[in-house]
Amino acid sequence: MDLPRTASPLFATADPALLDVLQPLAAGAGVTAVVAGDVGEALRRWSTAPLVVVGADLVAALAAAAPARREHAHVATLGEAWQHDDLFRSAVAVGATSVVELPRSSGWLSEELADLVDPHAGRGVVIGVVGGSGGAGATTLACALGQAAGRAGPALVVDADTHGPGVDRVLGLDDLGGIHWDDLRVGAGRLSAASLREAVPRRHGVGALTWATGDTATLPASTLQEAVAAAQRGHGAVVVDLPRGPSGCVEEVVGRCDLLLVVVRPSLAGVASAVRLAAAWPRGARAGLVLRRVPRAIAPDEVAAAVGLPVLAEMGDQRGVEEAVELGLGPLRSARGPLARAVAVLLAEAADPARAA
Ligand SMILES: Nc1ncnc2c1ncn2[C@@H]1O[C@H](COP(=O)(O)OP(=O)(O)OP(=O)(O)O)[C@@H](O)[C@H]1O
Ligand SMILES: [Mg+2]
Numbered sequence: 001m002d003l004p005r006t007a008s009p010l011f012a013t014a015d016p017a018l019l020d021v022l023q024p025l026a027a028g029a030g031v032t033a034v035v036a037g038d039v040g041e042a043l044r045r046w047s048t049a050p051l052v053v054v055g056a057d058l059v060a061a062l063a064a065a066a067p068a069r070r071e072h073a074h075v076a077t078l079g080e081a082w083q084h085d086d087l088f089r090s091a092v093a094v095g096a097t098s099v100v101e102l103p104r105s106s107g108w109l110s111e112e113l114a115d116l117v118d119p120h121a122g123r124g125v126v127i128g129v130v131g132g133s134g135g136a137g138a139t140t141l142a143c144a145l146g147q148a149a150g151r152a153g154p155a156l157v158v159d160a161d162t163h164g165p166g167v168d169r170v171l172g173l174d175d176l177g178g179i180h181w182d183d184l185r186v187g188a189g190r191l192s193a194a195s196l197r198e199a200v201p202r203r204h205g206v207g208a209l210t211w212a213t214g215d216t217a218t219l220p221a222s223t224l225q226e227a228v229a230a231a232q233r234g235h236g237a238v239v240v241d242l243p244r245g246p247s248g249c250v251e252e253v254v255g256r257c258d259l260l261l262v263v264v265r266p267s268l269a270g271v272a273s274a275v276r277l278a279a280a281w282p283r284g285a286r287a288g289l290v291l292r293r294v295p296r297a298i299a300p301d302e303v304a305a306a307v308g309l310p311v312l313a314e315m316g317d318q319r320g321v322e323e324a325v326e327l328g329l330g331p332l333r334s335a336r337g338p339l340a341r342a343v344a345v346l347l348a349e350a351a352d353p354a355r356a357a
Pocket of ligand 1: 133164316322339
């Protein structure tokens with residue numbers, strides 16, 4: 001993950017009414033902003049501030065000075081943006097990624113500010129897991145990856161499979177309070193890395209984001225996308241249990257994955273299903289196969305050739321998985337055994353493909 005960013009954000013505005021809204025947001029997020037009341041001062045701090053908010057009052061003048069492109073630049077206005085002539089044109093010219101209407105979007109901006117002081121904020125590794133066929137072991141592997149990663153730093157298992165058992169149940173976190181999908185309102189704006197990390201049920205470093213009991217609502221693509229983005233900013237590892245069936249919501253997430261794992265039972269039926277899944281699956285991520293061991297298994301190189309993906313790990317049956325899950329301990333019980341070995345190889349592969357075996 002990146003080093004923590006602790007520098008002060010820049011508020012480039014000479015509008016006292018706007019500052020009256022911005023300053024409390026910064027204070028609430030635990031950051032102290034530097035205020036630049038003119039273009040010269042704003043330009044001096046433009047490239048070094050971790051985040052810049054340009055007031056509608058200064059944005060046209062700043063645009064005329066053509067500042068260098070930078071990330072995390074936003075334009076803020078009191079009231080509605082359309083009331084200002086050419087605000088969007090100037091916002092684009094300064095390279096702003098958003099125009100924030102205050103106080104309406106205060107929540108969004110405070111989350112953005114809060115990420116600046118979050119010691120975990122950075123970019124965690126994202127691993128997607130999908131079963132090549134039903135019951136292949138994808139959810140079990142996703143949860144085991146989360147458990148192992150959770151020992152090194154905050155990890156999150158994100159449940160995107162509405163037909164699954166619920167990753168909180170598999171991890172033994174369903175007895176804890178915390179937020180679920182239905183708490184992440186659609187269009188609620190940016191979710192801070194810290195709020196997500198702290199709000200989900202979590203034990204021993206691993207958290208779960210899933211549906212509440214009885215909630216079978218479909219997951220909007222934007223909610224999943226937003227949650228994975230926030231999770232990635234606030235965790236060392238994010239593992240997404242992906243649905244096998246057609247689902248419009250996975251495309252964007254697959255694109256965000258550092259590694260996509262397809263768990264395959266190397267039987268005739270298992271491989272045939274995996275071939276069909278791989279053909280229909282969105283492209284984008286680096287992907288590989290995890291082979292479960294089955295009697296009379298098809299050879300790994302044949303499976304790889306048929307599916308068109310490399311074999312990253314083979315895994316014999318792990319004794320006691322179901323009992324451990326039933327006891328609320330999660331599937332990964334020891335550092336030894338086939339599951340733990342596969343998980344170690346896969347985490348190394350996800351973090352650094354060059355280093356993996
Ligand atoms: N590595 C493993 N060793 C032993 N048993 C396993 C292993 N992985 C999964 N299982 C068992 O196989 C069954 C199916 O596992 P799991 O729910 O993880 O599969 P899945 O691919 O997610 O299934 P679904 O298609 O329902 O999403 C469970 O009973 C689980 O305990
Ligand atoms: Mg599953």
